[in-house]
Amino acid sequence: MTINRDAKMPETQSGTEVYSFDPLVVKSHYEIDYIHSYGQDSEFFRALGKKKLMGSKCKKCGYTYATPRGHCMMCGSETEWYQLPNEGRIHTFTTCYFGSEEFLSETPFNLIMVEFDGVDSLFMSRLVGADQEDMKIGMKVKAKFRRNQKFSPTDVYFVPL
Amino acid sequence: MKHKGHNVYMVSGGVTKFAKSTPEMDFRLRVKKAFDYALNDANISLSDIDGSVASYFSDHFQRQLMSGIMVQDYLGLTPKPSKRVEGGGATGGLAFQTGVQEIASGRMDVCAVYGFETMSHVNTWKGNEFIALASDTNFDYPVGGFYTGYYAMMAVRHMHEFGTTVEQLAKVSIKNHGNAIHNPYAQSPAKLTIDDVRNSPMVAYPLTRLDVCTMSDGAAVAILASEEKAFEMSDNPVLIKSIGTGTDTMRLSDRPLGKVTLLPNEKESDYRNLKYPGVHSFRAGRTAAKEAYEGAGITDPLEELDVIELHDAYTSSEIQTYEDLGLCKYGEGGPFIDEGKSELNGKVAVNPSGGLLASGHPVGASGIMQGVFMFWQLQHTIKKHFKDDTLQVKNAKRGLIHSHAGTGTYVTATIMEAVK
Ligand SMILES: [Zn+2]
Numbered sequence: 001m002t003i004n005r006d007a008k009m010p011e012t013q014s015g016t017e018v019y020s021f022d023p024l025v026v027k028s029h030y031e032i033d034y035i036h037s038y039g040q041d042s043e044f045f046r047a048l049g050k051k052k053l054m055g056s057k058c059k060k061c062g063y064t065y066a067t068p069r070g071h072c073m074m075c076g077s078e079t080e081w082y083q084l085p086n087e088g089r090i091h092t093f094t095t096c097y098f099g100s101e102e103f104l105s106e107t108p109f110n111l112i113m114v115e116f117d118g119v120d121s122l123f124m125s126r127l128v129g130a131d132q133e134d135m136k137i138g139m140k141v142k143a144k145f146r147r148n149q150k151f152s153p154t155d156v157y158f159v160p161l
Numbered sequence: 162m163k164h165k166g167h168n169v170y171m172v173s174g175g176v177t178k179f180a181k182s183t184p185e186m187d188f189r190l191r192v193k194k195a196f197d198y199a200l201n202d203a204n205i206s207l208s209d210i211d212g213s214v215a216s217y218f219s220d221h222f223q224r225q226l227m228s229g230i231m232v233q234d235y236l237g238l239t240p241k242p243s244k245r246v247e248g249g250g251a252t253g254g255l256a257f258q259t260g261v262q263e264i265a266s267g268r269m270d271v272c273a274v275y276g277f278e279t280m281s282h283v284n285t286w287k288g289n290e291f292i293a294l295a296s297d298t299n300f301d302y303p304v305g306g307f308y309t310g311y312y313a314m315m316a317v318r319h320m321h322e323f324g325t326t327v328e329q330l331a332k333v334s335i336k337n338h339g340n341a342i343h344n345p346y347a348q349s350p351a352k353l354t355i356d357d358v359r360n361s362p363m364v365a366y367p368l369t370r371l372d373v374c375t376m377s378d379g380a381a382v383a384i385l386a387s388e389e390k391a392f393e394m395s396d397n398p399v400l401i402k403s404i405g406t407g408t409d410t411m412r413l414s415d416r417p418l419g420k421v422t423l424l425p426n427e428k429e430s431d432y433r434n435l436k437y438p439g440v441h442s443f444r445a446g447r448t449a450a451k452e453a454y455e456g457a458g459i460t461d462p463l464e465e466l467d468v469i470e471l472h473d474a475y476t477s478s479e480i481q482t483y484e485d486l487g488l489c490k491y492g493e494g495g496p497f498i499d500e501g502k503s504e505l506n507g508k509v510a511v512n513p514s515g516g517l518l519a520s521g522h523p524v525g526a527s528g529i530m531q532g533v534f535m536f537w538q539l540q541h542t543i544k545k546h547f548k549d550d551t552l553q554v555k556n557a558k559r560g561l562i563h564s565h566a567g568t569g570t571y572v573t574a575t576i577m578e579a580v581k
Contacts, residue, residue, distance in 0.1 A: 120418070
């Protein structure tokens with residue numbers, strides 16, 4: 001038998017940050033590491049390390065995607081990998097002066113959608129080496145690749161040609 | 162045509178005042194306040210409710226899974242049936258339509274649809290991060306996940322394609338913030354000029370702070386009922402005439418460059434050189450409108466709709482949506498606002514409440530809030546609920562509510578009609 005009427009929860013040194021007492025508002029922390037698989041899209045990220053931008057092409061209907069996707073949205077068939085051109089044009093653009101917390105320190109940054117000759121869809125990326133005023137729809141841009149790969153879509157980015 | 166099911170009516174509604182932060186109550190109490198307002202405004206008691214639908218977007222804001230059941234529990238609706246519906250910014254519209262389906266199928270006679278979001282648990286930039294997790298987290302989010310950035314790119318392309326101007330965007334902001342001056346539930350009423358909008362801090366070119374909606378805490382409740390129950394509970398219910406829903410690719414990059422989905426008032430020759438939807442238009446919005454119009458027998462929306470509450474999370478998306486809804490042709494959204502057609506006393510009042518831009522956008526509540534404001538418009542009870550008659554659209558007989566997610570991934574359109 002272990003009944004102990006004097007039992008106590010241990011006291012600790014840690015405390016809670018309080019913003020307000022009425023209503024009672026406290027700080028609550030949350031953090032997590034994921035074991036994230038890129039699954040069937042893995043090749044796209046691996047290829048960026050070899051300075052290759054890989055899209056998808058439908059084996060059946062031939063529709064070409066500037067993004068990785070294992071199956072075609074037009075006909076449902078399997079796609080195969082194919083290498084995109086390194087040069088394209090700005091389809092649209094913006095400069096972000098604010099952003100999500102994760103990217104706030106990188107502001108201002110440019111987002112563009114790239115169109116490639118002979119490819120049926122677009123690719124979203126960062127453009128460096130130009131200010132907001134410099135960017136124009138139709139402007140030629142060229143893909144560049146990070147030396148130290150992060151296995152993130154930002155391993156590729158674009159610069160003005 | 163699909164089976165239409167039983168007639169569905171809205172019999173009552175309630176909304177809390179949307180605000181940036183209301184820590185004095187949690188989401189359960191906020192919904193309870195909107196719910197009690199709705200019950201008291203019609204002859205409805207708790208025991209009349211057969212079941213419910215819960216509408217809330219993000220589990221991240223509250224870091225509480227199954228928030229829906231906590232509301233169900235707090236309202237005293239257990240052990241009745243309920244489910245959560247979620248679809249980004251369109252969560253409210255989708256949940257409202259799910260409530261309609263519960264009645265139309267004959268499963269329930271009275272269904273409560275409750276929506277809520279508590280965004281003040283994190284700061285604005287963390288909130289933007291949570292919202293951006295509703296973009297593809299492998300390919301889009303890591304590039305600089307920020308919804309205003311995505312919408313800015315769509316706006317730039319719309320400007321390129323059709324000649325839309327930043328002044329036209331600003332006019333949407335002026336209209337909606339101005340309408341909100343007479344809406345006591347609205348978060349950001351303001352009398353603005355084009356200079357105010359353009360000189361406000363640039364968020365993502367061309368969208369300034371006043372082109373973008375705000376984070377908000379809020380709740381809204383809609384009570385739906387079968388025909389028999391509706392007329393027992395109210396002498397002035399509003400018919401839910403039809404619903405429509407569309408979808409599009411998660412990534413903006415994957416949007417096709419094909420042909421326009423035509424409405425009855427358009428022909429193929431209107432759009433010979435337009436690559437559609439591209440990133441300038443919302444195919445999901447057009448698809449939703451098409452289904453809703455077919456269900457309601459609408460062939461000329463501008464002539465046949467009196468009032469619209471649409472999802473204006475950005476000024477640019479209001480202009481894009483005029484076109485998706487067929488109020489004007491693709492490309493004519495800019496002139497549509499210039500000509501004052503969407504003003505309170507224009508051809509069709511768009512966002513007389515102030516929309517999301519000025520009412521606030523507590524995501525899961527927004528689509529239900531539109532339903533409640535539309536219900537009051539069609540009941541002609543705006544004066545009673547707003548204590549101000551200014552925003553009552555004269556002769557409002559038929560309205561459309563429109564809810565929109567992601568970069569246009571889920572969009573709903575619902576047609577409501579006065580019966581009295
Ligand atoms: Zn195919």
